[in-house]
Amino acid sequence: MPQAIFECRWASNDAGDQNKQSLPRKNQGDLSRELAAKIRMMGPIPVAEYMKEALTHPTLGYYTTRADVFGKAGDFVTSPEISQMFGEMVGIWCVNEWRKVGSPKPVQIVELGPGTGALAEDLLKVWSLLEKGGDGLTLQLVEISHPLIKKQAQRLCGDIEFGDEIPPKGLKAIHGDVPVHWHSVVEDVPTDAFSIFIAHEFLDALPIHKFQFTEDGWREVLVDVSKESSHQNPKFRYVIARNPTPASKIFLKNGVVGRQPGVIREVSPAALALGFHLAKRIEEDGGFVLIADYGHLGEKGDTLRAFSNHKLHDPLVDPGKADLTADVDFRRLQDEVGEKAISIGPVPQQVFLRNMGIDVRMEVLKKKCSSEKEAKWIEAGYRMLTDPAQMGERFKFFALFPNVLRQFLYKFPVAGFPPPRI
Ligand SMILES: C[S@@+](CC[C@H](N)C(=O)[O-])C[C@H]1O[C@@H](n2cnc3c(N)ncnc32)[C@H](O)[C@@H]1O
Structure with missing residues (x-):
């Protein structure tokens, strides 16, 4: 598995404090x-x-209508916002699995619901470091929110001026000089490249x-x-x-x-349709899928909830002003994918991140810290991501690979997941 050494993203305060520069909240109308x-x-x-x-x-x-929903000043915090280590582990996974199948080019990373762009940023950092640039790579972002598209563009592509054109065209990411494109639906993502689909906390936002x-x-x-x-x-x-x-x-x-x-x-028909679509895409055009979300294996029922200002909120109060989310039913997703592709996992987040080397990475980052406070912040982020009582167990990782790789994956199992039983 490739090893990477890169600089630390540092937030001054604590693990969830990276989005202080939020855009103003708009009047929600009614x-x-x-x-x-x-x-x-x-x-x-x-x-x-x-x-x-x-x-x-x-x-x-x-x-x-808003871009200020993440982090301490917003309503909730997600793993890529907590620590750069999350995006780095996902980045190492992508490069590793892509190299295993012969580094096909052109290749595109397709992130569904990229939020502030934190995961994409850390992932591109890893990719451009390990691949010495982003040659042959494009980043395709599937995002419905114009305020978040702006935020993603500014984060990934530098301080750019926006005209009326959203999504912006012709932009390149700072890391690896990688062309970045936006789409409002996954069906619009080009089919002429090997695709690595990433969906972190995306399926839980799809209607149930x-x-x-x-x-x-x-x-x-x-x-x-x-x-x-x-x-x-x-x-x-x-x-x-x-x-x-x-x-x-x-x-x-x-x-x-x-x-x-x-x-x-x-039941989320939108999540099931997406699973079906992604399975078909990787079978037909080549690629693989990594989904990470909170979820269960069909044993849970009543999971719809709302968050506002980091507190649970009644889902039926003030629609449009609070986040609504429901756990992903991974069993139903597996059933929907069926034999169309190989389903791997789900495994708890702590298992995936540990298998990918987050413990070593944390020690490396800590050694580079210039203050005790910084080292504590790295450790707090690590704990939040991996502790079973925090995000370590509830969040799961799940992957899809094309059937053509079945025998190959027995020999060279997918990184991050326990090897398949033969
Ligand atoms: C819970 S946030 C997760 C953000 C990011 N992946 C993270 O983990 O920090 C959901 C993201 O999906 C986007 N989104 C929600 N529903 C969508 C849809 N139907 N189509 C495209 N994007 C959507 C939101 O705007 C947001 O970027």
């Missing part, structure tokens, strides 16, 4: 009133529709349908306007559909565990 009007006219809506509007409504959605087992069988949980609501100040509540809905007929047909009254299950 998504509540818009959703309430729709529900009054059309009837209760699926949770998936509510979630999609809350996160990605073009002018009132949570992600589409929610179902509850009742005396009449599975029924979809919908979002309705609550009775105490006024036009000026709408409030929402969950209701259970009286009859089967299209979603309950389509997405529960394969049998779902936990058929006791009151049990709740979630």
